[in-house]
Amino acid sequence: MEFITKVGTADALRTDCIAVGVYTDGELTAAAKRIDAASRGAVRAAVKSGDVTGKRGTTLLLRDVAGVAAPRVLLVGLGKAAEFNDRAYAEAVRAAVKGAGSGTRELAIAATDWEVKERDGAWYARTLAIAAREVAFRSDELKSKRDDNQAVPARVALALAEAGAQRAASAGLAEGAAIANGMDLAKRLGNLPGNVCTPRYLGEQAVKLAREFKLGVEVMDERKIEKLGMGSFLSVGRGSDQPPRLIVLKYQGAAKGAAPYVLVGKGITFDSGGISIKPSANMDEMKFDMCGAAAVFGTLRALAELKAKINVIGIVPACENLPSGRANKPGDIVKSMSGQTIEILNTDAEGRLILCDALTYAERFKPAAVVDIATLTGACVVALGNVNSGLFATDDRLADDLARAGKTMLDPAWRLPLDDDYQEQLKSNFADMANIGTPGNAGAVIAACFLSRYAKAYPWAHLDIAGTAWKSGAAKGATGRPVPLLTKFLLERAG
Ligand code: BES
Ligand code: MN
Ligand code: ZN
Numbered sequence: 001m002e003f004i005t006k007v008g009t010a011d012a013l014r015t016d017c018i019a020v021g022v023y024t025d026g027e028l029t030a031a032a033k034r035i036d037a038a039s040r041g042a043v044r045a046a047v048k049s050g051d052v053t054g055k056r057g058t059t060l061l062l063r064d065v066a067g068v069a070a071p072r073v074l075l076v077g078l079g080k081a082a083e084f085n086d087r088a089y090a091e092a093v094r095a096a097v098k099g100a101g102s103g104t105r106e107l108a109i110a111a112t113d114w115e116v117k118e119r120d121g122a123w124y125a126r127t128l129a130i131a132a133r134e135v136a137f138r139s140d141e142l143k144s145k146r147d148d149n150q151a152v153p154a155r156v157a158l159a160l161a162e163a164g165a166q167r168a169a170s171a172g173l174a175e176g177a178a179i180a181n182g183m184d185l186a187k188r189l190g191n192l193p194g195n196v197c198t199p200r201y202l203g204e205q206a207v208k209l210a211r212e213f214k215l216g217v218e219v220m221d222e223r224k225i226e227k228l229g230m231g232s233f234l235s236v237g238r239g240s241d242q243p244p245r246l247i248v249l250k251y252q253g254a255a256k257g258a259a260p261y262v263l264v265g266k267g268i269t270f271d272s273g274g275i276s277i278k279p280s281a282n283m284d285e286m287k288f289d290m291c292g293a294a295a296v297f298g299t300l301r302a303l304a305e306l307k308a309k310i311n312v313i314g315i316v317p318a319c320e321n322l323p324s325g326r327a328n329k330p331g332d333i334v335k336s337m338s339g340q341t342i343e344i345l346n347t348d349a350e351g352r353l354i355l356c357d358a359l360t361y362a363e364r365f366k367p368a369a370v371v372d373i374a375t376l377t378g379a380c381v382v383a384l385g386n387v388n389s390g391l392f393a394t395d396d397r398l399a400d401d402l403a404r405a406g407k408t409m410l411d412p413a414w415r416l417p418l419d420d421d422y423q424e425q426l427k428s429n430f431a432d433m434a435n436i437g438t439p440g441n442a443g444a445v446i447a448a449c450f451l452s453r454y455a456k457a458y459p460w461a462h463l464d465i466a467g468t469a470w471k472s473g474a475a476k477g478a479t480g481r482p483v484p485l486l487t488k489f490l491l492e493r494a495g
Contacts, residue, residue: 001136003129003173005166006108006157010068011038013159015108017061017072019096022047023081024054031110031159032075038067046075053077057091059099070108074099078114086116086127090410093131100153108157112165121165122172123408125158129176130183130409130484132156137184139191139477175306179409179487182302183480185209186294190470190478194270194287199237199245199318202267202293206247206316209297213304216250230317230357232336236350237319239274239327244319246358247293251300251312253494259368260311261490262458263300264358266351266374267293267318274347275323276330282472289351291469291478292373293318298483303490310494313365317354321347333431337361338454343431351376352435352450359454368493369398369459372451373482374466379443381467388414389482390464392448398461402489409484413463422449 010018010031021029026047028036036043042065046052052060056079065073076096078084092114100107112124119127132152140147158169189197189205203219210217222243225234230246237244247267250260268289272278278286296314303312328334328347335341337360342353351374362370380390389406391413393399399415406413422445425437433453437446448462455462463482470478 001133001152002155003177004155004157005160005169005173007160007163007166009161010034010110010159012069013108015070015157016106017074017100017104017108018068018070018159019074019076019100019107019109021078021092021110021114022052022054022075023078023084025080026054027081029078029110030113035065035068035073039065040067042066043075055079056088057095059095061099061101072101072104084114084116086119086410089114089116090127090131093128094135097132097135097152097156098150102151104153106155106157107153108159110159112158112160121168122175125169125172126176126179127410128156128158129173130180133177133180133184137187139187178302178305179484181305182298182483182487185301186291186298186480186483187478189294189297190288190291194320197269197287197290198242199267199269199320200242202269202290202316202318203245203247205297206249209301210249213301215300215304216252218248220246228361229337231334232342233317233319233354233357235328235332235334235344236321236353239324240320240322242269242320244317247316247318249300249314251304253303253308254311258311260313260365261493262313262315262362262365262367262370263296263486264315264355264362264370264372265293265296266290266355266376267316268351268354269318269320271321271350272323274321274327274350276346276348277323278348285470285472288470288478289375290318291375291465294478295373295465295481295483295486298480299486299490302483302487306491308491308494310490312490315358315362317358319354321350336454340433340453341431343428343434345434346436349435349447352447355451356454359451363457367458369395369461370455371402371461371463371486373463373486375469376464377444377447377466380464383416383444384414384467386467386471388412389468390444391415391461392418392464393461394418394452394455395459395461398459401492402461402485405489405492406482406485409488411481411484413482413485416445416448418445418448418452422446426450
């Protein structure tokens, strides 16, 4: 799907389909008014007939409207004008792309008069591109036939009333398309099953990404990980026949000496729980336990495509958490790369065991900040559901900037606490710390507290994406989150 801008009034625009907005109560947007005037009342007639309600997410496709240059007019319901907001905007774009009709190769959307408070021209364009691409995404590479039941337009144009708006809009579309490419990569990797997307496969994908975008890359095997002293990370992977990988990707968009931002992504390619094995219901969804890693790859892809002026390093510890004769057992004590020892009271709390060593490894880059991204706790899903990612930070500016980026990108994150008093739960009688606290007691916070003990050398934030990285049920699949949040945050830091 390609994105362009087109300048002209809705009635005169030459395109396959022109989409204009209609609010409930028959209130028309400026573009809908133009179409209505040019056609001597076709839009108002559609409203009057009851065929157009203006309800959010609804569309009506009209053909051969007199006085209109485009052969199709798509009326898009925007809901109540007073309630229209950023989320309604994205929803309306998705509805327009779905409703354009299978004959439409180019869809022009007159979306800039769908008024969202405090958003600039680049936002309209960026959000449009991301929303449109969401409709186009398919997950059919492992099906014997392609899913082509619903065709989408090959080109989507943002229709602009004035040429002056073109620059910001084009930049926004390019940004949106790059972010969508990053999200698609994250979704694709997330959706791949554990027998395909192994630690080795993730390493190969990193090399491929590095080749395509001229990134630095290093994929370390078990021996190298052992040499680094990552006893905690290694202990998790040991239960599996699939060997672990430590993946490092480097994007250099700023001066060599500029301190890099480091993204650490949890790369558990399947989480059975290990000896503390999970119940079998929905266990298939634990193939998504590498969505943090996928988000790191996706974000680096987006930044590289945009040639962002910033240095970013991605670190992905990748392994599989399975039970076997070599797996961690409850009560086992391992030594992390930091020297701190950990009593593993529950082998299903494995994410923190691989991330802690990656966080220690990050120190060598003298980072400006480190953000880790992990499908870390079921407790985070209990706390925040599927709307907000959990956000934890040792640095208020970092937390504020991440939260703001998430809000702008419709990829929200909500800050949760890290008070010292929670740390007491991690006390162990036999090691420096336990890997879990009291079951049923602030589990998402305790996991973050555990990680914070390994992230003292730099400003640090942690995103728990257990509830936001994928959808369950009929729409089961990876979401590509939080690629939009991370990319926007880093683009802002790039200045
Ligand atoms: N990958 C899971 C977290 C998870 C569970 C994400 C369900 C999404 C849905 C993680 O490794 C895990 O198993 N965490 C445990 C921690 C507990 C043993 C302290 C959990 O949340 O139950
Ligand atoms: Mn687990
Ligand atoms: Zn896990």
